[in-house]
Amino acid sequence: MKDAMPHNPGIVTEGRTSADRLAELVRRKQACLAELLGICRRQWELVESGDVEGLLELLAWKQRYLQEIQRLETELAPYRQDVPESRSWRTEEARRETAGRLQDCRRLLAEILEIERHCEQRMTARREEISRRLEGLQAAGEASKAYARQERPDDEADVLWEG
Numbered sequence: 133m134k135d136a137m138p139h140n141p142g143i144v145t146e147g148r149t150s151a152d153r154l155a156e157l158v159r160r161k162q163a164c165l166a167e168l169l170g171i172c173r174r175q176w177e178l179v180e181s182g183d184v185e186g187l188l189e190l191l192a193w194k195q196r197y198l199q200e201i202q203r204l205e206t207e208l209a210p211y212r213q214d215v216p217e218s219r220s221w222r223t224e225e226a227r228r229e230t231a232g233r234l235q236d237c238r239r240l241l242a243e244i245l246e247i248e249r250h251c252e253q254r255m256t257a258r259r260e261e262i263s264r265r266l267e268g269l270q271a272a273g274e275a276s277k278a279y280a281r282q283e284r285p286d287d288e289a290d291v292l293w294e295g
Contacts, residue, residue: 149219149220149222150214150219151219151222151227151230152222152226154219155226155229155230157208158230158234158237161201161204161208161233161237162233164204165201165241166240168194168198168240168244169244169247171194172244172248173247175191175194182258
């Protein structure tokens with residue numbers, strides 16, 4: 133990958149350290165998670181309103197953000213093997229800012245997962261409700277047919293009554 137940085141502490145490439153690269157990846161992950169949270173909030177609204185068409189469109193859009201998060205996680209993976217204290221940060225403020233962003237990423241992810249859990253439960257409840265309604269409609273239809281058969285006299289019965 134062209135812009136991938138070495139993951140050795142203190143290595144500087146074109147004026148950037150691996151800590152600089154880590155800070156940039158974490159910033160991008162935080163921004164992507166914030167966007168994803170907004171999408172999940174909209175998803176909640178669509179699930180609650182029962183707007184299936186809008187939900188399907190939103191889920192297609194959401195997939196792009198999930199793919200970006202996955203790509204960022206792949207780029208971040210080597211940094212998880214590093215000893216955090218061995219990284220060379222330009223400033224203590226940059227280190228604290230990145231740590232704060234990571235904490236915010238955890239918070240955003242927790243909120244996203246909570247919304248996903250709620251939406252899944254709501255969709256399951258809706259599916260079960262629709263299933264019950266369909267069963268009720270089917271039973272009502274069968275009862276209606278049986279009632280109609282009882283109400284409709286046979287041709288023979290008409291002959292007997294007429295003559």
